[in-house]
Amino acid sequence: MTDKTDIYNELKTTFEKKADPVKAVEMAAYMRNRFVFYGIPMPERKAIYKDLLKKQKKAGKPDWGLIDLCWEDEHRELQYFVTDHLYELRKALGYEDMIRVERYARTRQWWDSIDLLNRVVGSIALSDRRMDELMRAWSTDGDFWIRRIAIDHQLGRRDRTDTELLEEIILNNLGSDEFFINKAIGWALRDYSKTGPEWVRDFLIRHMDKMDKLSVREAGKYI
Secondary structure, eight states, rough: OOOOOOHHHHHHHOOOOOOHHHHHHHHHTTTTTSOOOOOOOHHHHHHHTTTHHHHHHHHTTHHHHHHHHHSSBBBBHHHHHHHHHHHTTTOOOOOHHHHHHHHHHHHSHHHHHHHHHHHHHHHHHHHOOOHHHHHHHTOOOOOOOHHHHHHHHHTOGGOOOOOHHHHHHHHHTTOOHHHHHHHHHHHHHHHHHHHHHHHHHHHHHHHHGGHHHHHHHHHHHTT
16 A cells, blocks of 8 residues: 555655746745745646545545645645545545644635635535534634634535524624635625525625625625
């Protein structure tokens, strides 16, 4: 059996061969120079580990040892491998895995990793109602990135959206001056407006005076 360290080293070697120094500088600048990049565009990056993810999916469980190694690597592409890995295996993840997912959500944070992990959290929450209470707790967390996940974890649920939970979480975050929170509120409402426009209109009428203009503008795009 191939050791997790061998797989990690193979990935790094392949990324290094495909590295583009010019694009690496551009990609780092786009992320405000918070991370180091190899400079590999998303389609090419995903092609590199496509077969590996297929094998992991077939195995039916994440390779946490490999995931941890990649997450601790300074290169953002290897951290993207982690989020892609978790998303591909999302149906194999459960409530008990949230302690690991939370660690990734609380480290090496920026909107790119948070929004990808949001999809993983949302998948787990859809199949386990214990996640509702966790999302309530996250909605008042001191880390605004964690709150962002709580706000947006129901994206794409349509008629399966728990509007009571959605409203409670959003209300816990009204009055924030954080761009990424106000944007998330707008996105959550805009997304649900495609399914429940009347509910979103009513929400806006009731809470408009407490909402940031960005949230209102995003929420009203389709209604």
